[in-house]
Amino acid sequence: MNDLELYQYALFLLSRRDYGRAELFARMKRRMYEKNDRIIDELLIERVLAKLDEQHFLDDDRVVSLLMQSYVRKGYGPLRIKQELRQKGFIEALIETHLENVEVDWFEKAIEVRTKKFGDDLPSDFKEKSKQVRYLQSRGFFGDMIYEQFKN
Template sequence: MGEPSLRERAIRHLARREHSRSELARKLAAHGDAEEVDEVLGRMSELGLLSDTRFAGAWVRGKAGRFGAARLRRELTRRGVAAETIDEALAAECGDSELDRARAVWQAKFGSAPGDARKWARQARFLQSRGFASDLIRKILKESPDESA
């Protein structure tokens, strides 16, 4: 029982979850040279086992209920997915409007309007960390009771 081949390692990773080509290349890099890794990844793509489009769609589907488009885009970019693929996945998988998703995330966490500027800032920071745009945050929080916030 020797070391598993690069192909076997790639299949094991893909059996657990979808991976982007970049992620899988990084995971396999320690076990072979760049040419071998590229060859295995090319073969996985030919067989339909590796697809950045499928990965991006699955990622967005799984995370869209908790995060805004900016955060989803940033995470997919970090994982090596092309901008066009990200745009397609966001358009296809984010059926609800960004405002509706932001409102649902806010409602699940807080449920009531902020009573003062400190609570408003806390709720705004939370939504911003989830990747929602500032204009959406202001709409949801019904404008600040204190303009300095």
């Protein structure tokens, strides 16, 4: 694969959705492996990424912001959001900055997520309470956000 082919492939990917730099690097690396007789030229990929950066097609800050909004709408808590963004290859400092600046009351969000799934009534037995706690933990809420709801 040459510069132009790889650049066009990257533009094709970016035309469909936003990618972070690390995620796009991985996709381009996989494409090069498939199309280039299993030979990967990481310098070529870096050159193409630099060109995309110069043209403002890559912006990790914007992508993290958009993903953060999406994950909040889906009802994810801060722990889950952090995990999802780390898996996409974003740096910890960028993730932390966006989590600090997001305008969400996480306690209210946890209540909203629990209510949407289980209704307004608080559980009366231990088994049901445990089920709801596990659900909220899997959604990425901290323990204090979860247990605050069940205080009575």
